[in-house]
Amino acid sequence: MTAPTTTSGAPAATASDALAARETLRLCTAGSVDDGKSTFVGRLLHDTKSVLADQLAAVERTSADRGFEGLDLSLLVDGLRAEREQGITIDVAYRYFATDKRTFILADTPGHVQYTRNTVTGMSTSQVVVLLVDARNGVVEQTVRHLTVAKLLGVRTVILAVNKIDLVGYSEETFNEIKAEFDAKAAELGIEDPHVVPISALKGDNVAEPSAETPWYAGPTVLELLETIPVNHGRADDLDFRFNIQVVLREHASDYRAYAGRVNAGAISVGDEILAPHGRTTSVAGIDTSDGPVDSARAGDSIALRLADEIDLTRGDLLAAGTRPENVREFHATVVGLTEKVLRAGQAVKLRYGTAFVRARVASVDRVLDLDGPAGDNTAPEAVALNEIAHVTIQTADELPVEDYAARGAVGNFLLVDQSSGNTLAAGLVGTRLR
Template sequence: MTAAETADAAAISATSLLRFATAGSVDDGKSTLVGRLLHDSKSVLSDQLAAVELASRNRGQETPDLALLTDGLRAEREQGITIDVAYRYFATARRRFILADTPGHVQYTRNMVTGASTAELAIILVDARNGVVEQTRRHAAVAALLRVPQVVLAVNKMDLVDYAEPVFAEIAAEFTRYAGTLGIPEVTAIPISALAGDNVVSPSATMDWYGGPTVLEHLETVPVAHDPSVEPTRFPVQYVIRPQSAEHPDYRGYAGQLASGVLRVGDRVTVAPSGRTSVVERIDLLGQSVDLAWAPQSVTVTLTDDLDISRGDLIAPTASAAPGSQDLTATVCHLHDRPLTPGARVLLKHTTRTVKAIVKEIPSRLTLDDLSQHPDPGQLAANDIGRVVVRTAEPLALDDYAVSRTTGSFLLIDPADGATLTAGMAGEAFTDAAGADLPAGADSSDGWDF
């Protein structure tokens, strides 16, 4: 590696931000864990804590119910469960965090898909008294499906099993075996009591048999940083900037956020879907010209040629440009209460581009409990995960989801009311327990209406 490349890598790795999600069955203590994490790391404002203490006293509780720090909806407080995804932002001296507290009830599995779609780490909780249950396996499967790089198993409520090491060891072993069948490479298991604070921020004095990190220590030190230079460079155009000023009479800049990879001045690039090529002339970042930019920076790019480029076009290096295609086979999670059926006319949103599309087939539906496949289900209902074959009206430059979580994902939208119907992952995003890919369906090259 040259000195310039070494400097580039150092600059790219300078930021330290971890996005993580929590998941688990109902009453496993997710919200309490998040509340304890925020409280003990001094990330709660005094007025927020005062409001929680008052609400707890009104309920007849002597100690603050830390779950109220994240369960903000009235229905959540009344029912004592998490319904919506609650996002929290906090920081320590070592790292910044974006946390998504996702629901545990099977009815809201689709909400976990939303919260974990951008997560770099997932904390899956289990109740030490119940061990690995059906919903635990379901959440592990969703984490594997979304290719969350790091998985933590938090065995909660250890205080209710007398902090017994054999109980923890048995649960950790069972979950690790199941995670292995999903293709999750490594699981970090941590015994905790969110209510008492054991091993959340501070080490537990009652579990001296455990020598690993606390939850916060692991979050602060887990190596989730990746090198954008190894990813394919993708720059979806969000907006075309034409200032029309005397100072810059010919300025034509393409603004957007780098979805992946590194873009450099002098790179020869191809614009999708037109296929026209040019060379990167300038990159502007926060009002300053720079020699390179990396994901997920937001920049403005100018090219040496005056090309017809607009919102929805995708700029990528010519040597690694994604081929455009109108035929798409993908794994999807259906989010809407209205079922998805073959023949449905939808809008497909990929990065900044939205095109018309038709759902041609639904070859299979996945049963997350045992990873079995149900062929030709006829439709996908809310929370269902399955395979779909889609034909788009215009070519799209999609990568496989296994290559890029950003440019390999898409949404299906109802053209009538704009409702989000389905979240999709292009290519073979998931494999079953035997390692075999889900069926891709029949040949999708004939019989399209477009």
């Protein structure tokens, strides 16, 4: 049997070709406790037929045993024993599903304030955030916190899913009030592409299928938005070449020397000029991969670079092309507190930037953002507590080629680490400022 061809003689595109060519969208769910995130994710998996028959049968049995009317779709998501017992999401859970138009990687994040660090992790690689609120409560502090983090991390598209709309009688007035408050906050933060959808994850209203219960809403379902929002690849390819050395590879028998790592941003080809530390310049003599030599590499590729000149380089050094990053010992940044141990002005820490790990100091905590608004920001703080977002000034013992945060972490992100325990105290974004 021969493959179908077009009139020009070229092989005709098949349905399998179309499926294989689908783009992948990375998204993240966020919201407060009991806003229904797990049920929402379970509804997406169920309605896109991404649940195996035995999984569905197990959910049916467990739902019946608990006296639940219908299916408790949250059981498809909350996999940890502690999550099932408490009825809350604790860890970031990655789910995979697909439709005819697109494939999806979904990070389901916790709603508890104490797990905000996990939410930051989930958002950091996402192109879209689906932010859930309970229609009975509307926009709350945790909603604003998650919206602020999304903006800081460069997420352009946020979908506000006003969940449990059935519990307020599918009230258009309630929905409009929540939408107005959210739109105002999104505009204040500079969110580029906000959407608001009334849903009931439990009943399936406007999640994957339009609801007859909301005739006053003529917009798309959440799934329709996810299928049609342009996939944002983070534009890391549009930045200048950046490559942090992870390992120096040496083979004395053959005199092989290369520098292994992952391309953070931009692209590089054999023969291109390379900007090395301390003002040195060389060129690319070769690019090696696990599959053999290649002529070029781009953002996301793991490679080993061979250089034309012997230069004393080590782990943590940055190789660049295009513009040369400025080496500094002091910079401004925004940080998110990730532990109960506060981050104080004057505190000595370790700073991880790329593959570099250097001694540093929190020179000052300049401002802690007030996410509630009415009280005003704390412009004379002494410390950054768990989950707080603050503007700080960092000083480092050694010069670092830091750059403003861009392309969802391609450049400009760092961690502050406790010197004694080794625990991560805060995640930071160079140069980022809000309000």
